[in-house]
Amino acid sequence: MRRPRNSNLPAPPELPSFTVASDPSEDEPADIAERHAGTGLERHDAPLDEDLIDPDAAKVVRRLERAGYQAYLVGGCVRDLLLNWRPKDFDVATNARPEDVRALFRNCRVIGRRFRLAHVLFGGGKVIEVATFRRNPGVTDASEVEDVDDLLIRSDNVFGEAHEDALRRDFTINALFYDLDRRQVLDWCGGLDDVKGRTIRTIGDAAVRFREDPVRMLRAIKFAARLDLGLHPVVYDAIVANRHELARAAKPRIFEEILRLLRGGAAHRSMWLLWEMGCMGVLLPELSALLDDVEAMEDGGERFFKRLTALDAKFRDEGLVDDVTLMATLLYDAIEEATTGVRDPNGAMLDYLDSLVERVSLPRRIADGVRRIMTMTPRLLQGRVGRAPRNEYFVPALDVLEMVLVSRGESTQLVDRMRREAAPAQPAPAQGRRPSAWPRRTPRHR
Ligand code: ATP
Ligand code: MG
DSSP, rough: OOTTOOOOOOOOOOHHHHHOOOOOOSOOOOOHHHTTTTTTOEEEEEEGGGGOOOHHHHHHHHHHHHTTTEEEETTHHHHHHHHOOSSSOOEEEESOOOHHHHHOTTTTTESSSSSOOEEEEEEOEEEEEEEEEOSHHHHHHHHSSSOGGGGTTTTTOOOOOOHHHHHHHSSSSGOOOOEEETEEESSSHHHHHHHHHHEEEEEOOHHHHHOOTTTHHHHHHHHHHHTTTTEEEHHHHHHHHHHGGGSSOOOHHHHHHHHHHHSSSOHHHHHHHHHHHHHHHHOHHHHHHHHTTTTTTTTHHHHHHHHHHHHHHHHHHHOOOOHHHHHHHHHHHHHHHHHHOOOOOOHHHHHHHHHHHHOOOOHHHHHHHHHHHHHHHHHHHTTOOOGGGSTHHHHHHHHHHHHHHHHHHHHHHHHHHHHHGGGGGOOOTTTTOOTTTTTOOOOOOO
């Protein structure tokens, strides 16, 4: 396997220690002791860092429990806490139905048609997502479906038990539940061992799970890159073998996942894996061909990955980078290649961006922003600022340019000077438009 030349892997975080708990202690109320009897559950004492647990998420769990329901922290937040990362959001799973949750919280709305979820809202735009336990579709028993008339639409939204909710998830490390009061991790599929072994493994047959939902392949790459975990060899091979299935997935989901690969501070490693495993060849074939042809483009491949390293550094220093800047940084060489030596560079750029609108649902707004940045950068590179500071994409263009210069090992003084000089001329952000870098909750899938 080829290795990235500039990966700058961070040292792995230290893991908290966990012990396998004995069965629930005798002084535990009978209903708790009985809760998951016969489901193959392993409980582990895992005193996670309370300071990293969102107090509002804890409040939601405790109120549900006091009302007699089961409620756990689940998914990404448990995984991140175990790996000593600060979770970016907190999800709760419960046996309460969405309406039951709404009845308990004034600040709650039920969202979604296919996947009905409760969102409990707190100050500062914080949302704690509360999902009712579901099980994998497949077995459909009409009595368990919310609305029998709507069986088809809701056939993948079948309520289930806690252990079924764990097993429907994608990777073992994403299927751990945290019992706040007992400070225990509940594990039905060996996820804790995989956290300790820093391994990404699917729940069930990898090829089947990837064919069921090809976006999971991109999620595997994202977790490997962002959390510095290894893909289990079976998972790795299954992605390589099934990468063509990505062409079947819902395009907006694919695009959202590409943004997540770029966004989380591990763009370099994510794109390396995407390329090396052949997934980039399915989603962004021109870019992939360009990297494959690295000999022909001399040190172009190196420049591409160095630019992504600069993007990761920007995320670390300044936080979320907006979507237009992300895409311009990713596509810079591909667009340069498409527009070099042709009679109508603008037309060629439009054609290329149109092909991405078609293939990966690149939103028109982002395509237009990328086009405007790419039209500005050649002049800026020559130090010709002109009217550019009045362009709403001037600052993103300077950001992209800075990363381009860093990737070429050139001085960024030019960008610094243009930034200083243009500062007062910057237009106020357009009213009523939400910068795309703002955090948001995207709908859950499966
Ligand atoms: P992140 O830190 O990026 O939010 P996450 O694991 O929390 O990572 P989400 O997209 O927020 O990812 O999903 C929450 C949980 O829902 C996951 O941890 C996983 O258990 C489950 N999940 C999400 N997407 C899928 C999917 N495509 N197939 C199966 N389970 C999924
Ligand atoms: Mg999440």
